[in-house]
Amino acid sequence: MLDELTRELKATMGIYESDEEQVYGLLAEFSDPGALLHAAEAVRENGYSHFDTHSPFPIHGMDRAMGLGNSKVGFFSFGGAVTGLAVGYLLQWWTSAVDYPINISGKPFFAIEPSVPIMFELTILFGALGAVAGMLALNGLPRPYNPLFYSERFERVTDDAFFLHIAASDAKFDETDTANLLRKAGALNVELVQDDGSAETAPASSL
C-alpha cells in the first residue's frame, strides 16, 4: 500500500520504475510542438497516465492535453512566506523585549512599526526559497540519473526536439501496442529505453 503510494507520488515527478526486463519505456520523437500536443492528447485518451512530454520550452496547453491539474508550488511558497513573517516577528520581539531589553527614553522594548521592514523582507525571502524548494521537491530534482539520458536522440530535447515518453510502469503499457499508438499519432521515431542502457535503441520500423 505504502509502496503503491510512493510509486504514484514518484510518477507525478516523472520518476518511473522499469519492469523486470529493465525496460524503462518508449520514447517517441515528434516534429513540432503542435504534433506533440496532439500526440499527448491521443495518449491520454487511450488511457495512459505514466507518460510525459519533453520539450526545449514549455508548451501552452500541454497541461490540459496531458490532463494535469494546477501546480502545487504555491502552497510551498505560502508556507515559506508565513514562516518568514513569523521568524521576522519572533526574532525582533524576542531579542529586543525578552532576551536583552534596553530602555531607550522609555520607549517600548518592542513595537510593530519599526519591525515591519525586516518582517517584510523575511516574508519575501522565505516565500521565494519556499517556491524554489517546492518546485524542486515536486519535480523530484536534482535527479542525476535518468534512463532517458541513454538515448542519443534525447540530447536534442534541450535544443529543438520534441519527445513523448510512455513509461513501462503504466498499467496499459505494451511494447508493440504502445509503439503502434505512438506511430499512429505521428511519431518520427520510436525507441525503447532500457534502464541498464544495455539494449541498442531500436528504430521505429523494427518494433
Add this chain to the structure above:
Amino acid sequence: MDNTTSQPTADQDHSAGHSHHESLVKGDLSFHDITEMVSRHTEKKTPLAWYVAFGLASSMAGLLLLSLAYQVWNGVGVWGNNQPVAWGWPIVNFVFWVGIGHAGTLISAILFLFRQKWRTSINRAAEAMTLFAVMCALIFPTFHVGRVWVIYWTLPIPNQMEMWPQFKSPLLWDVFAVSSYFIVSLVFWYVGLIPDLATIRDRSTTWLRKKVTGFFALGWTGANRHWRNYEKAYLLLAGLATPLVLSVHSVVSFDFAVSVIPGWHTTIFPPYFVAGAIFSGFAMVVTLMVVARKIYGLENVITMDVLEKMNIIILVTGTIVGFAYITEFFMAWYSQVEYEQYAFINRAFGPYAWAYWIMMTCNLISPQLFWFKKLRRSIPVMFALSIVVNIGMWFERFVITITSLHRDFLPSSWGYFEPTFIDVTTFIGSFGLFFTLFLLFLRFVPMVAMAEVKGVMPEADPHYYDEGDGRAAGTSVPFIQPAQEDPGRNEAGETRGGR
C-alpha cells in the same frame, strides 16, 4: 488584433504579442539557430580579445583589493570621510551600485508580470548584472564599518558582546533588505538558468564539461510535468521579487529619510530613489548590451526594438527623477523650514553647485533627447547617453549625501568634503570587480535565456502548425500521419518552423 495573415485561426490567447510586424526574433531563425547562437560562445576557444579585456578588468579588481587592504590596515581615515561629512564616497558608491542592480530585477520580474515578452532577450544578462552590482555595493558598507572582521555583528548571530543588533535602525533594515535581495536575485537567476544549463550539458563533448554542467542542470529533461511546476515557481518568484525590489531601494532611502538632516528628511525619498535606481540600472544594461550584442553577434535577438523600449524607460524614469528634484525644492519652500530651504539653495548655488548642475544636466536634460525616434534608435547616441546617465546618477548620490552633511544646523561646524586618492582607487576598483565578473559570465554562462526566447517565437505556439501544413485546425482531433520509415535528423529539422 493579434491575428496575422500567416496564422488566421491562431488561438488569440496564445498568439498575444506575436503581431506580424514586430516579431521578437529577427532573421528567420530556427530553434536550433538560437541554441547555436548563444551556446557557442561558452564552447568555443576563448578569443584573445576576451583575455585582453579580462586582464584589464581583473587588474582593476586587483586595485580594489589593494585599496581595501590598505584601508583595513590603516583604518577608515584613509578615506575622505570626516566631520561633518562622515558618510563620504563609500555610501555614495553603495547607493550607486545597489541602484544599478535594480534594473535586472525590474526586467526579469516586473516586465515578466506585465507580459513584456521582449524582456526574454536581455533578462539573463540584466540579472547577472544585478548580482554583480549588488556584490560591488555590499563591499562599501562592509568596509565602511571600520572593523570588517566583526561585520557579522550586523546579523542576529550571538557574539562576544552578548548583544543583539538594533532592529529599530534603518541601517539594519538595509542589511536584511540588501542581503535578502541578493539571495532572491541569485535564486531567480539560477532557476532561470536550469533549462539552459541542461542545453549546455546535452551539447557538451568533453567529460568534465558534461559533469559540471550536468551537476548544475540538476537532471533537467524539459519534462512537461517539470515545466508546469517550474513555470509556477518562476511566476511566484517574479511576484515576490517585484515588491522586494521596490522595498530595497525604499529601505536604502530610509538610511537618509529616517534621519533629521535637512535635505534628507523627506517622504519623497522612497519613490524617488526607486525611480532613480531603475533609471541608472537601465542605462547600465544599455551600455553593456550595446557592446555585447555587437561582439557576440546577437543583433537578431537583442533587437533594435528592444533597445528602443529600454531607452523609452530611461526617458520616463529620467523625467520622474527630474520631477522629483524640482518637487524637493517646492517642498523645501512650502515647508517654511529655514534649514530645509537653506539646504536646497546651498545644493544649487553653494560650494557643490558644480555637482548639482552636472546631476541636473545628465539626469533631467540629457534623456529628453530620447523623445526623438531617430536618436533613441541610434547606437552611438544611446551608448553615449547611457554613460552620461550613470555619471549623472553617481552625482545624484554624491549631491544627496555630501551637500546635506557638509553644512548642517551649526555654521561653526561647516566643512568641505574632498575625496582622497584611496577613495578614487576603491571606486575605480569596484568597476574592475564588476567587469571581471561580467566577463566571466559572458564566457561561461549562456548570456541569453535560450528556453525563454524559443518560447516567445511564433513557432513555439502549438497552434502555429494548425493551418497550411495539412494539420487539423481548431479541433482536438489529433492529426494522424503514418510513421516515416527511417526519418533522419535533418529531415525532422526541415519540417519544423516552415511557413
